[in-house]
Amino acid sequence: MIPTLEWTSEGVRFLDQTRLPLEETYVLATSYQQVADVITTMVVRGAPAIGVSAAMGVALGVERSRAATLAELKPEFETICDTLAATRPTAVNLFWAIARMRERFTKLAAQLEMTVKGVAAGLIEEARLMYDEDIAACRTLGANGAELMPEAGGVLTHCNAGALATCGYGTALGVIRAAVEQGHSLHVYADETRPFLQGARLTAWELMHDGIPTTVLCDNMAASLMRQGKIKAVVVGADRIAANGDVANKIGTYGVAVLAKEHGIPFYVAAPWSTIDLATAHGDDIPIEQRAAIEVTHHAGKQLTPHNVGIENPAFDVTPAKYVTAIITERGVLRAPYPESLSELENAAVQA
Numbered sequence: 302m303i304p305t306l307e308w309t310s311e312g313v314r315f316l317d318q319t320r321l322p323l324e325e326t327y328v329l330a331t332s333y334q335q336v337a338d339v340i341t342t343m344v345v346r347g348a349p350a351i352g353v354s355a356a357m358g359v360a361l362g363v364e365r366s367r368a369a370t371l372a373e374l375k376p377e378f379e380t381i382c383d384t385l386a387a388t389r390p391t392a393v394n395l396f397w398a399i400a401r402m403r404e405r406f407t408k409l410a411a412q413l414e415m416t417v418k419g420v421a422a423g424l425i426e427e428a429r430l431m432y433d434e435d436i437a438a439c440r441t442l443g444a445n446g447a448e449l450m451p452e453a454g455g456v457l458t459h460c461n462a463g464a465l466a467t468c469g470y471g472t473a474l475g476v477i478r479a480a481v482e483q484g485h486s487l488h489v490y491a492d493e494t495r496p497f498l499q500g501a502r503l504t505a506w507e508l509m510h511d512g513i514p515t516t517v518l519c520d521n522m523a524a525s526l527m528r529q530g531k532i533k534a535v536v537v538g539a540d541r542i543a544a545n546g547d548v549a550n551k552i553g554t555y556g557v558a559v560l561a562k563e564h565g566i567p568f569y570v571a572a573p574w575s576t577i578d579l580a581t582a583h584g585d586d587i588p589i590e591q592r593a594a595i596e597v598t599h600h601a602g603k604q605l606t607p608h609n610v611g612i613e614n615p616a617f618d619v620t621p622a623k624y625v626t627a628i629i630t631e632r633g634v635l636r637a638p639y640p641e642s643l644s645e646l647e648n649a650a651v652q653a
């Protein structure tokens with residue numbers, strides 16, 4: 302399995318995604334501030350992986366705390382959560398994970414004779430559980446989505462929604478993996494995904510690791526390939542899905558969705574339930590991260606653009622629900638109208 306992130310007795314270990322595909326190196330974070338830094342600098346990235354990393358960061362912060370009493374620990378716990386919540390704004394999994402750690406903290410702290418050590422042990426257990434649940438969710442949603450994949454032919458994906466973006470197996474790439482395991486003969490077309498190149502560097506690396514046939518294309522080539530009939534389906538991940546079914550994902554996803562509709566190609570979004578944000582009514586309300594201009598102006602340390610030219614670098618865009626053929630989750634496959642479909646599965650889970 303691809304070791305995206307891991308809780309160890311020394312700290313949280315991350316496969317450094319900024320150095321892939323040419324170097325497989327690891328970063329060991331031994332403080333919550335280091336975990337926050339690893340998320341901000343995209344050593345680890347991808348919505349589900351960010352969420353579990355933050356949960357592990359919270360657990361690490363409490364484990365390493367010097368607080369002698371719960372009263373001393375409480376304000377420190379707030380600082381830890383706030384620091385990790387300030388890393389990246391778009392992926393809702395980050396806030397979902399921190400909220401879950403807060404809930405566990407409150408329950409632990411309310412127990413009679415609870416100690417700081419006891420709280421730390423409980424939070425470590427919670428973060429590790431979230432890690433296991435993430436892999437299980439990816440496997441289940443992968444199986445749910447496999448039957449939507451063509452028996453054979455090209456499938457386009459954008460960014461990296463694979464094992465590297467989760468604790469393992471992946472969401473969009475989980476669907477592709479499951480379909481291949483079931484005997485579908487797929488060829489993956491990976492958009493390079495400017496400016497951070499998650500497709501060219503990460504999706505290509507992890508699919509080749511698994512022996513799945515893969516071709517990288519520049520982002521501006523997708524339309525032409527669709528017109529030639531090479532793409533039978535599109536499957537992407539998501540950073541946040543609003544209650545109306547609008548999907549925030551890596552910048553460029555919206556363009557791919559519009560192209561898919563024009564060419565009559567199904568456009569699927571694969572995401573765990575932790576990516577669904579029922580508290581956000583509409584995609585326009587999703588905060589979009591603006592990243593540093595240097596990601597666009599430079600490549601591998603070399604300047605590409607003239608000095609002082611204006612630069613746009615939104616890291617995500619919103620694809621309106623009308624372009625989404627289906628949303629594949631571990632709870633089932635959702636179809637329009639999404640508000641009804643989402644609340645049906647939400648209510649079913651509450652009753653279960």
Ligand SMILES: CSC[C@@H](O)[C@@H](O)C(=O)COP(=O)(O)O
Pocket residue numbers: 346347348349392459460461462463466467471472473499537538539540550551552616
């Ligand atoms: C399963 S990951 C889904 C998304 O998080 C992914 O497609 C994406 O947009 C990642 O963005 P990134 O900026 O690399 O964190």
